[in-house]
Amino acid sequence: MPNHMSHVEKPSFMWHLRSWEEMKATSRFTLANYMNVILLIVFLYVAIRQARSKQQAAAKTGHDRRYIKAPDFPPVEEQPGFDWKTTEPLQSRPFKPKYHLTMALENLEPSELLVIDKTYEDRIAYRRRIMAEHGKHVINVHDDQRIRPAVVELYQFLLGTYLPLRFPTLFKLHETEYEQGKTFMLENLATKALFPAKATAQISTEWLLETLGRTVDEDFLFLLPEEDSEDPKYVLEAYVTVCPSGFDPAEKIGKRLAAIHKPVPGYSAKLEGSMDRFFSKVEVGKYVKRVNWSITTNTELYAAAAGTTHAHEGDMVEELDHIDVDKTFVRSERQTLHRLPKSKALVFAFHTYLYPIKQIKEEGGGEELAAAIDGLKLGNVPQMHFYKRGAVWGEAVKKYLRS
Numbered sequence: 001m002p003n004h005m006s007h008v009e010k011p012s013f014m015w016h017l018r019s020w021e022e023m024k025a026t027s028r029f030t031l032a033n034y035m036n037v038i039l040l041i042v043f044l045y046v047a048i049r050q051a052r053s054k055q056q057a058a059a060k061t062g063h064d065r066r067y068i069k070a071p072d073f074p075p076v077e078e079q080p081g082f083d084w085k086t087t088e089p090l091q092s093r094p095f096k097p098k099y100h101l102t103m104a105l106e107n108l109e110p111s112e113l114l115v116i117d118k119t120y121e122d123r124i125a126y127r128r129r130i131m132a133e134h135g136k137h138v139i140n141v142h143d144d145q146r147i148r149p150a151v152v153e154l155y156q157f158l159l160g161t162y163l164p165l166r167f168p169t170l171f172k173l174h175e176t177e178y179e180q181g182k183t184f185m186l187e188n189l190a191t192k193a194l195f196p197a198k199a200t201a202q203i204s205t206e207w208l209l210e211t212l213g214r215t216v217d218e219d220f221l222f223l224l225p226e227e228d229s230e231d232p233k234y235v236l237e238a239y240v241t242v243c244p245s246g247f248d249p250a251e252k253i254g255k256r257l258a259a260i261h262k263p264v265p266g267y268s269a270k271l272e273g274s275m276d277r278f279f280s281k282v283e284v285g286k287y288v289k290r291v292n293w294s295i296t297t298n299t300e301l302y303a304a305a306a307g308t309t310h311a312h313e314g315d316m317v318e319e320l321d322h323i324d325v326d327k328t329f330v331r332s333e334r335q336t337l338h339r340l341p342k343s344k345a346l347v348f349a350f351h352t353y354l355y356p357i358k359q360i361k362e363e364g365g366g367e368e369l370a371a372a373i374d375g376l377k378l379g380n381v382p383q384m385h386f387y388k389r390g391a392v393w394g395e396a397v398k399k400y401l402r403s
Contacts, residue, residue: 065175066168068160068184068197072341074110074285076165084170084190087117089353092332093365094291095372099379101270103278108287108336114158114216115334115351116167121190123217127242130302131213137304139209139240142254147237150222150345152199155208159186159215160197173197188215205238213240221249223346225280226256234279234346236260243301243352245294245331246310263312266381279346287338294388295373295397296331297323301352311389320396328397329354330369357397366401373398 131138141147163171163186172187174194184197195211196203212220221239225232233256241249252260257275261267282288296309297320303309309331311317333350340347360369373394376385385391 066173067164068156068173070157070161072284073157073161074287076162077109077111078165078168080168082167082169084116084120084167085118089117089119090115090334091355092291092293092334092353093360093368094293094332095365095368096375097371097378098375099372099381099384101264101266101379101381101384103271103274104290105278105288105337106290108289108338110285110287110338111166113162113287113336113338113349114166114218116170116217120170120217124191124214126301127213127217130242131210131240134302134304137248137250138242138302139206139213140250140253141205141209141238142235143237144205146224146227147222147345148205150224150340150343150347151205151208151238153340153343153345154220154222154347155212156198158212159195160184163215186215209238209240213242218349218351219243221348223257223279223348232280233257233276237345243350244304245333245352246303246306246308248304263310263387265313265383265387270380282337282339282346284339284341284344287336289334289336291332291334293330293332293372295328295357295390295393296354297328297393299327299329299354301354309389311386311391313383313386317386317389317392319391320393323357323393323396323400325358325400326356328357328393328400330357330360357400361401370398370401 141151160173164173170189172189174185174187176183176185185194186197187194193214195215199208209220212218219239219241221241222237223234224237225234235254235256236249236252237254239249239253247263257279258268258272261271261275264271294309296303298308300308307315332353332355334353335348335350337346337348339345360366373385373390376382376388376390376394385394
């Protein structure tokens with residue numbers, strides 16, 4: 001009986017020992033599993049972080065490829081929701097009761113260098129036609145060796161950086177592969193035109209100017225100081241000017257500011273000195289603007305011929321008895337000036353607007369404009385009334401505005 005009991009208890013004791021060992025083994029197995037799970041979680045976490053980091057890097061690379069970096073220029077404020085098709089043209093009414101010939105400059109935000117509105121497609125089509133018809137009177141280069149770096153600099157900034165950032169719904173930059181390597185092309189989403197965003201040695205300066213003229217509704221004049229002069233004056237070295245007003249740009253190329261403005265009454269006495277000083281001191285990164293106005297009795301933006309928008313001393317003019325309201329406009333230029341950071345050339349640009357005289361009257365500005373026409377004779381240069389051809393249209397326009 002005792003032997004039997006001991007025999008029975010022994011297996012029971014041994015069973016408890018095996019259970020404990022199994023429990024320890026199970027614990028080790030469970031702990032190992034826990035460690036594996038933890039390692040797996042850590043691995044997955046790291047993998048996800050790396051994947052997200054790569055995605056963000058790829059997205060940033062893709063984002064950056066929307067434009068070419070231009071660290072020498074001021075940053076461009078983006079307009080992701082810009083709708084050029086519904087954007088109205090700027091409305092400028094710079095009428096004063098007395099006209100004083102001054103520079104009248106205002107500071108300009110660099111991002112606002114160019115303006116685009118719903119007339120863009122029609123105006124670009126007009127610009128293409130005028131450039132094809134008038135050649136050197138619209139696009140010209142004086143000293144190519146000196147001015148080419150400036151034209152290239154502005155061209156690459158506008159097509160590679162400014163336009164795809166400022167107007168992303170109208171211009172898109174594409175990175176492409178050619179035999180010579182990677183390059184960038186700017187697509188005009190309105191006209192479907194495609195132009196290189198970077199200039200190569202094979203592309204002429206005239207072609208770059210033409211492309212600027214076919215891409216933005218803006219006229220550009222490039223000026224550099226004279227060489228080998230103790231008191232250098234700025235000279236017009238290149239231009240794309242589709243909307244000249246009363247002057248032929250081809251007659252101005254290679255000339256100083258004073259010679260360019262010689263026909264303007266009062267320029268030498270009132271503006272020449274201050275203009276020369278200001279042009280010589282314009283700093284990189286400083287952008288300025290001004291607005292002018294006159295009256296025109298035809299609908300053409302290209303007005304380079306004599307007698308179109310200006311009259312000069314000795315010209316024979318005939319006063320109008322009445323005006324064709326549908327062909328009479330306030331012609332206004334939004335003018336800008338800035339210095340390029342590398343070439344140090346000055347870029348004078350202007351965007352021309354035609355405001356129907358009927359619109360001015362209907363919006364209630366008739367008397368203000370009529371007073372401003374009288375004011376052309378009352379300022380510091382009374383001859384400005386004749387220069388702007390007020391002797392031709394002045395009385396007829398005032399009569400209409402006050403009727």
